[in-house]
Amino acid sequence: MTLSPLILWFRRDLRLDDLPMLSAAVASGQPLIPVFILDPETEALGAAPKWRLGLGIDAFAQTLAAAGSRLILRRGPALAVLEALVAETGATGVFWSRLYDPASKVRDTEVKAALKARGLRVESHAGHLMHEPWTVETGQGGFYRVYTPYWRAVRGRDVAAPEAAPARLPAPDHWPASDRLEDWQTGAAMRRGAAVVAAHVRVGEQAARARLDAFLSGPVDRYAEARDLPAEPGTSRLSENLTYGEIGIRRVWHAALMAFDQGRPGAETFLKELVWREFSYHLMHHTPHITHANWKPEWDAFPWQGDGPQAEAWRRGMTGEAFVDTAMREMYVTGTMHNRGRMIVASYLTKHLMTHWTIGLDWFADCLIDWDPAANAMGWQWAAGSGPDAAPYFRIFNPATQVEKFDPKGQYRRRFIAELSRQPGPEALSFFDAVPRAWGLDPARRYPAPIVDLAEGRARALAAYAARGGQG
Ligand code: FAD
Numbered sequence: 425m426t427l428s429p430l431i432l433w434f435r436r437d438l439r440l441d442d443l444p445m446l447s448a449a450v451a452s453g454q455p456l457i458p459v460f461i462l463d464p465e466t467e468a469l470g471a472a473p474k475w476r477l478g479l480g481i482d483a484f485a486q487t488l489a490a491a492g493s494r495l496i497l498r499r500g501p502a503l504a505v506l507e508a509l510v511a512e513t514g515a516t517g518v519f520w521s522r523l524y525d526p527a528s529k530v531r532d533t534e535v536k537a538a539l540k541a542r543g544l545r546v547e548s549h550a551g552h553l554m555h556e557p558w559t560v561e562t563g564q565g566g567f568y569r570v571y572t573p574y575w576r577a578v579r580g581r582d583v584a585a586p587e588a589a590p591a592r593l594p595a596p597d598h599w600p601a602s603d604r605l606e607d608w609q610t611g612a613a614m615r616r617g618a619a620v621v622a623a624h625v626r627v628g629e630q631a632a633r634a635r636l637d638a639f640l641s642g643p644v645d646r647y648a649e650a651r652d653l654p655a656e657p658g659t660s661r662l663s664e665n666l667t668y669g670e671i672g673i674r675r676v677w678h679a680a681l682m683a684f685d686q687g688r689p690g691a692e693t694f695l696k697e698l699v700w701r702e703f704s705y706h707l708m709h710h711t712p713h714i715t716h717a718n719w720k721p722e723w724d725a726f727p728w729q730g731d732g733p734q735a736e737a738w739r740r741g742m743t744g745e746a747f748v749d750t751a752m753r754e755m756y757v758t759g760t761m762h763n764r765g766r767m768i769v770a771s772y773l774t775k776h777l778m779t780h781w782t783i784g785l786d787w788f789a790d791c792l793i794d795w796d797p798a799a800n801a802m803g804w805q806w807a808a809g810s811g812p813d814a815a816p817y818f819r820i821f822n823p824a825t826q827v828e829k830f831d832p833k834g835q836y837r838r839r840f841i842a843e844l845s846r847q848p849g850p851e852a853l854s855f856f857d858a859v860p861r862a863w864g865l866d867p868a869r870r871y872p873a874p875i876v877d878l879a880e881g882r883a884r885a886l887a888a889y890a891a892r893g894g895q896g
Contacts, residue, residue: 429455429513429596430545431506433520435466435528435669437551438484439629440491440593442586442672445519445549455596457513458488461506462499462608465527470790471613472759473667476625478610480668483628485605493593497603503535510544512600517545521552521669524705525797526712554583554673555702557709567710569812574703575696586675620858621759625664625793632665636676640683647690651697654751654762655835660694663794664760666701673698704798707812714811715801716782723810727888728780735779737875738769739787740863741855744874746837746844747823747830748772753840756858757851759793764830770807771821776881778888781808817889820882843871 430449437443449456460481469477485495498505506518518539523532532548539546550556560568560577568574611618626635639660643650650658665671677698684691707714718724729735737743741752751765761769766788773784785804789795805811831837834844840855842848848867856867 426597427454428516429457431509431513431515431518432456432458433502433506433518434458434460434484434495435520435523436667437521437669438480439632439670439672440487440589441629441633442551442675443521443589444551444587445521445547446590447587448547448549449519450590450593452517453594454516455594456493457496457509457515457596457600458493458593459496459498459505459509460484461502462497462603462610463502463505463531465502465531468527470792470795471615472617472621472791472793473789473795475611475614475618475621476627476664476759476793477668478605478608479625479627480670481610482605483631483670487629488593491589491591491593492595494595494599494602496600497605497608499603499608502531503538506535506539507542509600510539510542513596513598515544517547519547519549522548522550522556523552524557524709526708526715529712551672552669553702553705554578554677554698555581555706557706560706568703568706571700571703571813574706575699578699578702579695583674583677586672586678615860617756617858620757620854621793624758624760626661627670629670632662632671633675635660635662635665636671636679640679640688644680644683644688644690644694648693651693652764652830654754654764655831655833655839659763661760663796663799667794667796673701701796701799704796704802707802708798711812714805715797718810719805719812719814720810723808725892726810727778728774729778730780731783732779734777734875735773735783737872738773738777738779738784740859740865741841742865742872743772743876744872745772745776745823745876745878746841747827750831750837750840753852753855754836755788755791757840757855759791761792762836764826766803767807768821768823768826770804771815772823774804774808775817775820775885776823776876776878778881778885781805781810818886818894820885822878822882824878841871842867843869 430452432449488495536546555578562568643658646658650656680691680694684695741749743749748769751761751769754765755761770784773779774781781804785800788800806814809815809817838845840852842852853867856865
């Protein structure tokens, strides 16, 4: 007698290695039907993350094929799609890895209740994080609002060892029909930027693992210093893979922990960064408004500026402030931005331009291939001063002095700003191919003068801050 299948609903876990929901499903002995659903929540992704997701889906379909399986693609509301698949295949259960952003939580709760009501075996597993957000509690039983005590609480905790990928996935006798990935047009909104960013992506499980190995084989030793220098390849660049789940966080943690045990300098700093990621999810779970509203409501009365010509100059990498423009251009060329750059451009937008942080948050969500709902929200609210454990508003990064400190030889600037170099390199020039033609940018034009005097912008921000009592 042939066993009825289980459906594996893949979302941000495009891997076979270190995947608890897959191990649980394989243990059932039933045939498995892997599915990816282009539902309204996924359709709503920004241009760059959606394009990059399409690449990830394509790579994962190949990984599954090599393991004797397939990735079935369906479009529509998740519950309707899953119900249809259950009816078509006679599946007795649906498994997935948990997500924690507000929209996914609402969707998944509804899907789970409805499928359970039909008598199906429905299981949601950990997989995206090391520590489920509700399992880390303060002594008083609440959640952590500050990173350092959170780090102290989790640093010594056991993280289960990663589970190896199964060599083969049991296939059903009959495969249900699948959409064609090309028909989903996941790259449509990226337009011409896709061709430029394509040179920088590293897609799929093997690529992610190679990145981890390469980082731990050398750069980790200098990570504590080099992670602040945007011109150096000093960080792991794993954010692109972690966000689509092309590598399991437990795999990364255990590899880094081994480096730490071997006394590798930089390994502890790297472990701490992985915990920043966990912390951002802890915050998003407990205070979901972090994704769209001031975490501290005292900031609701702050006179943030709305969108306008200054924000547009910021978006275009044309503020005349070299560090800011370099980082913004890095994002259009590579799809990611160095952490130091993210801090500078976010501080500049929210302080020197006094523009609402949600404008920057939304723009990053459209442009970053490593967009992550929790890290992006925490990062923006941190920079703006409105978030938990945030940089105090009165501490304003000066992009000019930051440049001297973190790009003293000007390599980062020259790499991405064609107008500042006599013989611009291919990356600096490719910025002009990546951005919308409608922006009318031209490398032969003069680099713009600063749109805001740094001292004036700083004084204006501080005055607005003082006017509301300097709290928050
Ligand atoms: P590494 O330095 O190699 O760190 C390893 C991993 O640790 C990263 O891949 C990431 O998963 C995690 N990590 C490191 N720093 C942070 C941090 N500050 N917060 C949370 N996790 C961290 N990160 C994203 O992954 N997606 C985003 O959309 C995002 N938006 C941000 C927006 C702003 C305004 C700021 C200030 C930061 C943002 N970050 C975001 C955090 C950080 O900039 C990136 O995680 C980091 O630059 C990724 O490069 P890497 O993989 O080489 O990091």
